[in-house]
Amino acid sequence: MVLVPFLQRCVQLLLLPIHVLACLGLWDSFYKKVFPHIMAKLASIYNRKVYKEKQELFSNLRQFTSPSGQLTLLEIGTGTGTNFQFYPPGCRLICTDPNPNFRKFLLKSLSENQHLKLERSVVASGEDLHQIPDGAADVVVCTLVLCSVADVPGVLREVLRVLRLGGAFYFLEHVAADHSSWTYFWQKVCDPAWKYFGDGCSLSRETQKELEKMNFSELNLRRIHVTPYWIPTSPHIIGYAVK
Secondary structure, X not given: OOHHHHHHHHHHHHOHHHHHXXXXXXXXXXXXXXXXXXXXXXXXXXXXXXXXXXXXXXXXXXXXXXXXXXXXXEEEOOOOOOOHHHOOOOOEEEXXXXXXXXXXXXXXXXXXXXXXXXXXXXXXXXXXXXXXXXOOEEEEEEEOOOOOOXXXXXXXXXXXXXXXXXXXXXXXXXXXXXXXXXXXXXXXXXXXXHHHHOOOOOOOOOHHHXXXXXXXXXXXXXXXXXXXXXXXXXXXXXXXXXX
16 A cells, blocks of 8 residues: 555645645635535436435335334435435424535425425534434434544434434445455545545545444444446445434
8 A cells, every 4th residue: 555645645736726725715615515516416316326225225214203103304414305205205304414505405305305394404514413402313314424524423423312212323325445455445545635526525434333333222234336336436335223
């Protein structure tokens, strides 16, 4: 891996203008306005690739309905609302995202999925969900979010706090490839630059290890690859964990 730091520097040199803007605090404010428009285009493409996997993942959501018969679902990093089509009818949604510029895309998705009921929409990061009471959710969902948060354990602690006992955390995340693979090599090379275009996204997060460290009573997880297999975001983990 001696070559990795050298190639990282080469990539950073190519992106020097963006790095300067980031240091001046100009890139983040600009990109947070642009990013929702990019995701609105990419999310539908990604959804088609993982449609069967998402359908299977969310097929047992009803098992975690509260004793009252109501299913309250909190989604962290809701973005454009691409998961809404997979949620069961009558589900009560609490949507959170740190970027308020996603709101118009969120409302559009809600209008297209009228089988759902929006209970609250909160501008908040996954590490700080203080506006959500303890045990308020039957289910928490997080897809393609843990790759870009500042503190993965902090988000998972918040997930455990807002989940009721017996509730479930559903996840689908791209992760670090096998360390002996070429995919991992290119993940490490591209990582420093990737954050600029993925709104803080890291290609080489060891999210599975973080999930295993948390105090979930049950962890159901499997690894998959999303096409095309050669891209650095191909390795994924998918599953759910029970509090």
